[in-house]
Amino acid sequence: MNIRAKHCLAFSLTLAFLWTTSLPAYAQTRSTPGTTKAPSVDEYRRYALTHEGDVSRGATLFADEQKLACVKCHSINGQASKAGPDLLAAGDKFGRRDLIEAVLLPSATISPGYGTLIVETKAGMEYQGVLKQTTDLSVQLMGADAKLVSVATADIKQQRGSSVSLMPEGVHAGLSLQEFTDLTEYLATLRQPETALISNRGMPPVIPQLAKPVTARPFFTQELRVPNSKVQTGLTGLHQVPGFSNVFLVLHQKGMIWMMTKTTKAEESIVFSDLTEEVFSDRGPNGLLGMAFHPKFLENRKYYLKYQVFEEGKVTTLVVEKQFGADFKRDSGQPPRRLIKILSVAEDHGGGCLQFGPDGFLYFGMGDTGPHNDPNGHSQNLQLLLGKMMRIDVDRREGDNAYAIPKDNPFRGWLNARPEIWAYGFREPWRFSFDRLTGDLWLADIGQDRVEEVNVVHRGENYGWNVYEAFEPFSNQYRKEGRNFIPPLFAYKRKYGNSITGGYVCRGEKTSTFYGVYLFGDYTSKRIFGLTQEKGTLKTVREIGSIPQGLVSFGMDEAGNVYAVGFEGMIYQLDFTESRFDEIKPD
Numbered sequence: 001m002n003i004r005a006k007h008c009l010a011f012s013l014t015l016a017f018l019w020t021t022s023l024p025a026y027a028q029t030r031s032t033p034g035t036t037k038a039p040s041v042d043e044y045r046r047y048a049l050t051h052e053g054d055v056s057r058g059a060t061l062f063a064d065e066q067k068l069a070c071v072k073c074h075s076i077n078g079q080a081s082k083a084g085p086d087l088l089a090a091g092d093k094f095g096r097r098d099l100i101e102a103v104l105l106p107s108a109t110i111s112p113g114y115g116t117l118i119v120e121t122k123a124g125m126e127y128q129g130v131l132k133q134t135t136d137l138s139v140q141l142m143g144a145d146a147k148l149v150s151v152a153t154a155d156i157k158q159q160r161g162s163s164v165s166l167m168p169e170g171v172h173a174g175l176s177l178q179e180f181t182d183l184t185e186y187l188a189t190l191r192q193p194e195t196a197l198i199s200n201r202g203m204p205p206v207i208p209q210l211a212k213p214v215t216a217r218p219f220f221t222q223e224l225r226v227p228n229s230k231v232q233t234g235l236t237g238l239h240q241v242p243g244f245s246n247v248f249l250v251l252h253q254k255g256m257i258w259m260m261t262k263t264t265k266a267e268e269s270i271v272f273s274d275l276t277e278e279v280f281s282d283r284g285p286n287g288l289l290g291m292a293f294h295p296k297f298l299e300n301r302k303y304y305l306k307y308q309v310f311e312e313g314k315v316t317t318l319v320v321e322k323q324f325g326a327d328f329k330r331d332s333g334q335p336p337r338r339l340i341k342i343l344s345v346a347e348d349h350g351g352g353c354l355q356f357g358p359d360g361f362l363y364f365g366m367g368d369t370g371p372h373n374d375p376n377g378h379s380q381n382l383q384l385l386l387g388k389m390m391r392i393d394v395d396r397r398e399g400d401n402a403y404a405i406p407k408d409n410p411f412r413g414w415l416n417a418r419p420e421i422w423a424y425g426f427r428e429p430w431r432f433s434f435d436r437l438t439g440d441l442w443l444a445d446i447g448q449d450r451v452e453e454v455n456v457v458h459r460g461e462n463y464g465w466n467v468y469e470a471f472e473p474f475s476n477q478y479r480k481e482g483r484n485f486i487p488p489l490f491a492y493k494r495k496y497g498n499s500i501t502g503g504y505v506c507r508g509e510k511t512s513t514f515y516g517v518y519l520f521g522d523y524t525s526k527r528i529f530g531l532t533q534e535k536g537t538l539k540t541v542r543e544i545g546s547i548p549q550g551l552v553s554f555g556m557d558e559a560g561n562v563y564a565v566g567f568e569g570m571i572y573q574l575d576f577t578e579s580r581f582d583e584i585k586p587d
């Protein structure tokens with residue numbers, strides 16, 4: 001554990017880091033024979049991109065505790081027991097270029113959930129590490145030495161995230177250009193084994209591509225950005241305003257909502273609502289993430305938002321009710337009515353979506369809120385709203401709540417369960433939707449290190465996390481006698497992506513081969529998939545196309561047109577007319 005007394009703050013983070021741990025001194029550069037100058041980061045990058053490495057020499061370097069210490073922080077068996085991410089599927093997850101960047105510049109992009117937390121105590125000590133466990137009584141961090149340190153909550157003065165990775169800079173400096181390339185070559189071979197995972201027909205080893213992929217065309221000509229903001233990326237959703245076929249609300253993570261009006265000839269955008277002062281999006285997958293319209297929107301102009309705020313030192317998820325102005329052109333300007341408030345434990349996995357079901361009730365998802373592995377078992381604990389799907393009645397009130405519990409909610413009247421829960425055992429239910437024809441609830445749950453999953457969610461059922469990750473057993477710590485675990489309908493491995501984004505069942509053109517296909521995608525691989533099911537089992541799955549940006553959300557208008565939202569600012573409309581779902585590309 002990297003413990004520093006306060007006076008050490010004068011040192012740079014890296015220096016202080018080396019000062020207090022037993023890691024090798026990476027900063028010692030090693031010059032190439034015959035030259036005096038050490039190669040630059042760019043030379044390492046270029047050399048590794050243009051030369052082949054030796055896998056077994058790379059493996060030896062990786063395993064060498066003295067020289068590089070990679071194994072101090074990274075497991076490669078899927079256990080995720082150390083401070084850094086498990087690298088079991090590093091070669092599936094990253095291309096060669098990204099692997100090189102991950103090692104050369106660790107702080108440039110920090111893996112979600114593996115940021116460095118700095119905890120300062122009232123006695124003036126400072127601890128740094130990756131958050132492993134947090135309870136009401138203590139916070140546990142794992143530092144660079146792979147030792148777990150527990151700090152009592154009562155002793156904590158403050159805690160904050162750091163923009164510096166726990167993984168040290170300058171790892172490459174102790175290696176020759178060829179050695180660095182060998183290490184890269186080895187990391188690229190770390191792939192999820194095929195055999196161990198073909199456990200179920202719901203996880204086919206290969207997903208065929210369509211002969212002619214679906215086309216994604218920019219729907220608005222320009223990228224949408226938050227004015228005067230340094231962080232410009234961050235779209236999170238597109239929603240057609242009910243009853244206004246060419247008017248859309250576009251959501252930005254920071255708390256902006258734009259109203260876009262689109263005709264064949266022109267497009268117009270105005271600021272519909274600005275919640276940037278209230279919304280918290282500084283760290284983690286937090287911010288303005290979801291919107292839904294009341295089923296009687298044209299009568300009552302009500303709509304609902306889900307976002308995070310920072311209150312009393314904690315990240316908190318809110319579901320609020322708001323109202324359009326009488327002209328339907330702008331938000332009414334009235335303050336939001338808070339329906340529910342849910343505290344986040346580790347600022348992670350807050351779910352992203354809310355939707356009205358065909359029954360008129362509001363459904364919303366919450367993730368386990370972290371940290372990795374769900375060490376407190378939130379998702380299996382029915383007394384918490386974490387790792388759950390909820391269902392509430394926003395038109396009535398009951399007791400002290402700003403909403404009521406529908407009579408047939410599965411845990412209503414139970415002693416040790418929250419009555420809002422509709423289903424449970426989710427890790428990060430980012431996007432879900434209802435099939436407009438059948439009313440089925442389709443949900444995509446983001447996995448940890450191995451797989452992403454699609455579930456058709458039923459009343460009261462348990463979808464497994466963290467006892468299972470998709471089809472695979474994960475941990476028995478919170479397994480309870482008598483609980484039934486529902487496997488997903490479908491799951492995919494790292495070679496297809498790292499973060500699933502749920503979409504919609506196509507119910508547009510009835511004669512289209514895509515009619516009835518459930519569309520979904522992956523945020524990191526940017527691929528779009530489609531699947532069909534029969535009696536709850538997977539029938540067909542296809543890769544149907546891709547978009548150029550991080551696929552953060554889908555949208556579907558009343559006519560059934562489908563849109564894909566790019567996190568970096570573009571919205572695309574999917575054009576299915578040239579493609580057929582039943583024609584695949586020959587191998």
Ligand code: HEC
Pocket residue numbers: 062068069070071072073074083084085086087090093099102103106107109110111114115130143144145165166167168171183187
């Ligand atoms: C002191 C602990 C530590 C050491 C030593 C360390 N890493 Fe890391 N590594 C981390 C942490 C923490 C992250 C996640 C934060 C980030 O993305 O920088 C990470 C991220 C990575 C990633 C990206 C993984 C992902 O899933 O996002 C790769 C690849 C990686 N490390 C490779 C290596 C290699 C190769 C070495 C040895 C040369 C090494 N690391 C040494 C802590 C460490």
